[in-house]
Amino acid sequence: MIPAVEFVGTGKVYRTGFFMRRIEALRDLTLRVEPGEIFGFIGPNGAGKTTTIKILAGLHESTSGEARIFGVDHRDPKARSRMGFLPERPYFYLHLTAREVLRFYGQLSLVPDDVIARRTGELLERVELSRFADVPLRKYSKGMLQRVGLCQALLHDPDLVVLDEPMSGLDPMGRALVSSLIREEQEAGRTVFFSSHILHDVETLCDRVAIIIGGQLRALGAVEALVAEHGNLEEAFLSEVDRSTPVDPKTLGVMA
Amino acid sequence: MxxxxxxxxxxxxxxxxxxxLYSILVFALVLVVGSLAAEQITIGDQAKVVRSFAQSSIDIFASLIAMFLGVSLVYKELDSRTAYTIxxxxxxxxxxxLGKYLGLVLTLGVQVAIMVVVYTVVMTLSQGLPPGVVYLSFGLLMLELMLLTAWATLFSCYSGPTTASFFTLAIFTIGHLADDIWTFGSAAESEVVQQTARALYWCLPNFEFFSIRTQAVHGVPVGLDRVIEVMAYGAGYTTVVLAAAVLVFQRRDLK
Structure with a gap:
């Protein structure tokens, strides 16, 4: 079966400053995410999570190795036709309403107009924003914008949903909503790949998890197995952090 | 599509x-209408001076709008991070x-159209309907603006608005002095200077090539061959600059 996401020896090096100093944000990442699973991607700040996700989203290009979405190279825009993406803090044209912004994203994803209208109604209802569908986004709270972000990620009915810190800045009700959406996506046969600092959410939602530290993959496995070994995911994570070699912030993992 | x-x-x-944008547009319109005042302080062919003043106002302010909008075209999307989800x-x-560029060209087209309508009304009321060559000159101005905007888009693809403004303004200025570069090169004794000046002349845009303002002001018709030449030059050069913008942007990581 073709994996939903596949990294093979993927690396990312940035060049920065006047002297083009080399910063290695990601080193030799190899992992597969199988279709239909909820996959958690965790690590401390600056570990390379966002860099990895940006490679998937087509915002960054890897400098070594390969990255594929359903077998299609991440550099090919077609790879993202089956992917929905929610950035850590989604930004939109704030003068548009939720309905208008979803129409815009639907058109960019080449979704027929009648499908956009139907999906917009369904999704706004699902995230409890129907009443605000025609209100400009500048009047929305941060949590409401995050929910619009989820709608745009799901609008074109993608087979893979990539979420970067989807719970960030949400209140408990918002987090519960996102959690139930992630489960619903899996029940519908879709793959969810998400990063989070909230380990409790990762533990309760994910089938498998990868721990990345200093741009390198440190652990990969079923959540159940990690929990059985360490008691809970937080302990597993902390023990990996303790075991990892201190990273030189001048050369590694500060750009994620 | x-x-x-x-x-x-x-x-x-x-x-x-x-x-x-509206401030610049209103200022331009005030100058177009205000060109009538030139009639009062001019000796000689007043009608031509008024036409020239009004046309120059449109040329300058349309170029300003093109530069103002173009330099932040791509940068704004990156800075506000709306590009992430797009x-x-x-x-x-x-x-x-290309989509961003065409949106900007559409905006410029509407702005120029508004100015041309006001120009037509003002001129018709003061001296009768302007000759057709005037409208041809506005058409060629649009081609010039499309090339200028392509340059602004290229700069916007890899730098912030301040740097992009500086570079675009430099291209705009040099592009209007291109003929002088050729003249300077031809007058130079050194072979190196001559070759350098010629290379610069052929690489840098020649915005004066688009201008038929003198013919427009005097109502002198312009041959079809000239129009085709300008159109081919504008389309070819704009395509090359846009291709460079795409190449630059394709290699860029979004921070």
Whole structure:
């Protein structure tokens, strides 16, 4: 079966400053995410999570190795036709309403107009924003914008949903909503790949998890197995952090 | 096509929301109407002086609008991070740049059209309907603006608005002095200077090549061969600059 996401020896090096100093944000990442699973991607700040996700989203290009979405190279825009993406803090044209912004994203994803209208109604209802569908986004709270972000990620009915810190800045009700959406996506046969600092959410939602530290993959496995070994995911994570070699912030993992 | 149209229309909507744009437009319109005042302080062929003043106002302010909007065209999307959710779609970056560019050209087209309508009304009331060559000159001005905007888009693809403004202004200025570069090179004794000046002349844009203002002011018709020449030059050069913009943007990581 073709994996939903596949990294093979993927690396990312940035060049920065006047002297083009080399910063290695990601080193030799190899992992597969199988279709239909909820996959958690965790690590401390600056570990390379966002860099990895940006490679998937087509915002960054890897400098070594390969990255594929359903077998299609991440550099090919077609790879993202089956992917929905929610950035850590989604930004939109704030003068548009939720309905208008979803129409815009639907058109960019080449979704027929009648499908956009139907999906917009369904999704706004699902995230409890129907009443605000025609209100400009500048009047929305941060949590409401995050929910619009989820709608745009799901609008074109993608087979893979990539979420970067989807719970960030949400209140408990918002987090519960996102959690139930992630489960619903899996029940519908879709793959969810998400990063989070909230380990409790990762533990309760994910089938498998990868721990990345200093741009390198440190652990990969079923959540159940990690929990059985360490008691809970937080302990597993902390023990990996303790075991990892201190990273030189001048050369590694500060750009994620 | 749907992606391109959608991006262009949104760029247009974004651009027309900018209040500074209206300030520039209003100022230009005031000058077009105010060109009538030139009649009172001119000796000689007053009608031509008025036409020349009004046309120059449109040329200068349309170029200002093109530069003002163009330099932040791509940067604004990156700075506000709206590009994240746009470029994570199955959208080639080339189409993103082209969509933004076409949106800007549409905005410029509307702005120039408004100025031309006001110009026509003012001229018709004061001295009768302007000759057709005047409208041809506005058409060629649009081609010039499309090339200028392509340069601004290229600079916007890799730098912030301040740097992009500086470079675009430099290109705009040099582009209007291109003939002088040729003259300077021809007059130089050194072979190296001659070759350098010629190379610069052929590489840099020649914005004066688009101008038929003198013929427009005097109502002298312009041959079709000249128009075709200018159109081919504008289309070819604009395509090359846009291709460079796409190449630059394709290699760029979004911070």
């Amino acid at each position: 749907k992606q391109l149209t959608s991006l262009a229309l949104h760029t247009f909507q974004e651009a027309v929301r900018d209040r500074i 470029l994570s779609r199955p959208l080639p970056r080339s189409r993103f740049v």
